[in-house]
Amino acid sequence: MKTIAKRSEDYSQWYQDVIACGDLAEHSVVRGCMVIKPYGYAIWEKIVATVDGMLKERGVKNAYFPLFIPESFLEKEKKHVKGFSPELAVVTHGGGSKLEEPLIVRPTSETIIYESFSRWIHSHRDLPFIINQWANVVRWEMRPRLFLRTTEFLWQEGHTAHATLDEAEEYALMILNEVYVRFAQDYMAMPVYTGQKSEGEKFAGAFKTFCIEALMQDGKSLQSGTSHNLSDNFSKSFNVVFLDKDGQKKNVFQTSWGVSTRLIGGLIMTHSDDKGLVLPPRLAPVQVVIIPIVKDSNEEIFSAVKSVAKQLSKFSVETDLRDNLSPGEKYYEWEKKGVPLRIEIGPRDLENKAAVLVRRDTGAKESCPVSQIPKRVEEILEDMQKSLFAAALKRREESNKIADSWKEFEKAIKQGGYVFSYFCGEESCEAEIKKKTKAVSRFLPLDAKEEEGEHTCIHCGKKTAHKKRWAFALAY
């Protein structure tokens, strides 16, 4: 039987074991690519349904653009192509002959979408223009890891055009705060910081990159979603112009934003334990599993199981009636799959007109009268959703550190978690910090208060531009 490594002993192995034992995904025969198995894909489908719903509530419309992008398109935005060229997959042949112009398998779709924007947008009346697509993208990453960094991954990418820079910024932040933060915290139960990326860390071609960032159980940070204010960087290259109210032709200001299958990696590393996957109730493909404990009177037990399942029809319920497995084996199996709540019904319970409810996160067991089950299930799932978030938040807060000297900084980074320090923001300085500590700046917190006075960079000692401390951490 495949066993799960302990987090404390081999975190990386633990991560892979949780995925294998949870039956989420496996490596494909193609380098760096994964096969997302039905149970793992069901989680993704829940993510898609929820995020898509949140976007649509905000007036976002879905569309679909080609997988292939002419090479010349990428080259139109210099920083963009420079940032992405090392990781591109290029198609040189099609239909048995060499292509006139190579096609890039999209690593992201700004270029091909903005070519369409240039033909679709004419007037200030067309703005804001808002499009999203759910798609696969390909980035030839050097070091793939299931869900966290795969050669091909699934995501949504939203693209907008606005009349002004301020409006673009506002929109980028709206998506970040109202969609990504809320989804991460309310559905994934994963606490996130919002922040702005440094020059060195921002998206290739962006004016500003905003992010949500979450702390994993091994003390590393995971960028879990991004929202970019692209300013008019791309609209100049792709000639996306509109006739403004004042009769002037102007370039649009743009945003792009995305979350990907990486979220599943974040979900795993936020909640799961040494027994396997732990899923927040709101994203669990199976929220409740009912396991009969069969003695002689099978029929009676089975009908009790079915009747309880029927009462719980508003939840995703699975009844495990397999007769070749002992109850214990079923417990282990569903625990590895992270099912939030297990209900056991056996002869003893039948006598008491009750069932045993067992929570996945705490292992707490309780006997519950049959008539109360729907209410209790609802309460427990809600409580679990909240307490998973609270536990993750507590873990993050307890590992947060402030460092105002280099010595403190080096020590704090080694301990894991976020380290908050003043920082000049310069790329060269950041590169040196990385060389010395392996840590990089993760973000300049959006909601932190500015502190009066002059501040100097933790590393180079230069006066800082911002009156806030940056968050540094080891990162995925």
Added chain:
RNA sequence: CGGGGUGUCGUAUACCGGCUAGUACGCCUGCUUUGGGAGCAGGUAGACUGGGUUCAAUUCCCAGCACCCCGACCA
């Protein structure tokens, strides 16, 4: 892409320059079982790929590929 490591049934492993590649778990069939990884019986399935050395290669050598770890890259 640089440095290191690993490739044996689905998983974990054993042995071996030569004989039918062994074991456990899994899986399949049947019966008996079922309150935390059940029992019996029968069955299924394997040397990453390609070259080389050799009378003989899963074993030794080389290359490729894949995975893992450390860097650089990254949602």
